[in-house]
Amino acid sequence: MSLDHLSTTFAALADPTRRAILARLASGETSVTELAAPFEMTTPAITKHLKVLERAGLITRSRQAQWRPCRLEAKPLHEVADFVEQYRRFWEQSLNRLEDYLRKLQPKGKKNVRKKPARKKP
Amino acid sequence: MTTSQSASDDHEFVITRIINAPRALVFKAWTDPKQMAQWWGPKGFTNPVCEMDVRPGGAHRIVMRGPDGTDYPIKGIYREIVKPERLVMTLDCSEHPEAWHDMVKPNRKKGERNPVGEMLQTVTFEDQGGKTKLTIRTRFISVAIRDAMVKMSMTEGWSQSLERLEALLAK
Numbered sequence: 001m002s003l004d005h006l007s008t009t010f011a012a013l014a015d016p017t018r019r020a021i022l023a024r025l026a027s028g029e030t031s032v033t034e035l036a037a038p039f040e041m042t043t044p045a046i047t048k049h050l051k052v053l054e055r056a057g058l059i060t061r062s063r064q065a066q067w068r069p070c071r072l073e074a075k076p077l078h079e080v081a082d083f084v085e086q087y088r089r090f091w092e093q094s095l096n097r098l099e100d101y102l103r104k105l106q107p108k109g110k111k112n113v114r115k116k117p118a119r120k121k122p
Numbered sequence: 123m124t125t126s127q128s129a130s131d132d133h134e135f136v137i138t139r140i141i142n143a144p145r146a147l148v149f150k151a152w153t154d155p156k157q158m159a160q161w162w163g164p165k166g167f168t169n170p171v172c173e174m175d176v177r178p179g180g181a182h183r184i185v186m187r188g189p190d191g192t193d194y195p196i197k198g199i200y201r202e203i204v205k206p207e208r209l210v211m212t213l214d215c216s217e218h219p220e221a222w223h224d225m226v227k228p229n230r231k232k233g234e235r236n237p238v239g240e241m242l243q244t245v246t247f248e249d250q251g252g253k254t255k256l257t258i259r260t261r262f263i264s265v266a267i268r269d270a271m272v273k274m275s276m277t278e279g280w281s282q283s284l285e286r287l288e289a290l291l292a293k
Contacts, residue, residue: 090164091137091258097161098151102143105151 009076012056017041018049025059025072035070135260145247148254149206152245162186163194171195176203182211194218201242209245213260216240 012018021035036046050070053059057076061068141148151157159172163186170193171185178200186194195217202210215222241260248255 087135087260088137093164094162095137095139095141095256097163097165098148099141099143101157101161102141102147102151105157106143106147 008056009058012052012058015049015052018053021046021049021053021070022058022072025070029062029069029071031067031069033067137258137260139256140250141254141256143254144252145249145254146206148256149247152209152247153203153205158184176200178203192219192221194222198243207247209243211243211245213241213243 013022017039020039024030024035024038032043032046032050035050036043039046050059050061054061058073059070060073061070151161153174153176155172155174158174159169162169162172162184166189168187169184170187171183173184174180174182176182180200181197182200183195183197186196188194194215197214197217198212200209200211202208241262243261244257244259246255246257246259248257
């Protein structure tokens, strides 16, 4: 597989119909006919979307049963979500540290403001 | 405290935060290696190497060390320096440990470069009445990944849709 894994997943997720298909599959295995029903799409049109999802590893289609049920594969989704989450966490925590650091760096102004009343001697 | 995150129209990850410090100070914390080493990285991380040649074409290199001792080197080149408003730099995570690459890009060939690890980062510093609005925009250098993100953001916030999918999967 020479295609970049993550970008394939992103591209597959880019289409709203495909995301809706995944959401539908989250509640269990389904046949292509059942999947096509709520979308007002022809079975071949849905099959095209399924092929994109299958190539991205987001779904698998059983070859055993004749109706070839589609099943959601969570792993690639988790990989994308992990990456996004890792990026978000990196910045959330780095910026917390930056704020803490800058707070320590400029205590003079704040301390002076706070200390002023205390310094007053009768 | 709150950080907001979104995928903008320019198909970038965008993080913004209002920092309670003057702009000059925040800019210095980003451009002085001694200062940067104090805060860069998640909680519990240290930065045993932090070198920065802050000028267009100048190189930077940071080695983040995790609490478990794992090193995460990042290197890159400054593209633009506008003191105290704006920094543009490339980030290259290719020297990150194998485990990180495996997470981001499983099934890769041995020794294959990981395009997710190459990013262009634009940091802007805006004065807001003595405080600083910090905006960090990260754009993937890989055209394939960027294109995919373009498609995602054309429909809706893609991270949101991922979150929703995740929530569905967790049911």
